Amino acid sequence: MTGPRDARARGSAIEQLAARWLMARGLSLEASNQHAKGGEIDLVMRDGSVLVFVEVRHRADPRHGHPLETVTATKQRRLIRAARFYLQHNRLSCPCRFDVLAVTGTPPDLEMTWVANAFEAY
Numbered sequence: 001m002t003g004p005r006d007a008r009a010r011g012s013a014i015e016q017l018a019a020r021w022l023m024a025r026g027l028s029l030e031a032s033n034q035h036a037k038g039g040e041i042d043l044v045m046r047d048g049s050v051l052v053f054v055e056v057r058h059r060a061d062p063r064h065g066h067p068l069e070t071v072t073a074t075k076q077r078r079l080i081r082a083a084r085f086y087l088q089h090n091r092l093s094c095p096c097r098f099d100v101l102a103v104t105g106t107p108p109d110l111e112m113t114w115v116a117n118a119f120e121a122y
Helices: 004-023 073-089
Strands: 028-036 039-047 050-059 096-106 109-119
Touching: 004 028, 004 039, 004 050, 004 096, 004 109, 028 073, 039 073, 050 073, 073 096
Parallel strands: 050 096
Antiparallel strands: 028 039, 039 050, 096 109
8 A cells, every 4th residue: 555655756756757748848847846825836837938837637547537637626726826826926927827737657658648728817
């Protein structure tokens, strides 16, 4: 049986792989694991002049649903709140978007599904 530390280590490893995968597609990493009251931003990246808040969702086995299905309206609100905090804390004013990177499988056999501009801040 795996514990919370194992799950955190697995999550961190998947996020690192996700960051490298996105960097290979032209994004640059600004920050990772940014905590804010009520939420966490997995990856903060740049796509040209656009600041990209990336939510990385992983499922080893999609039998219980695809990782994209786990980004609920509640999760979106938390991400938006965390992103606003990040922008305010870092005194940034720039175009932003929210992306979701769904990862399925186990290393080294991972499948990535990238949804750019997955949802809007409202």
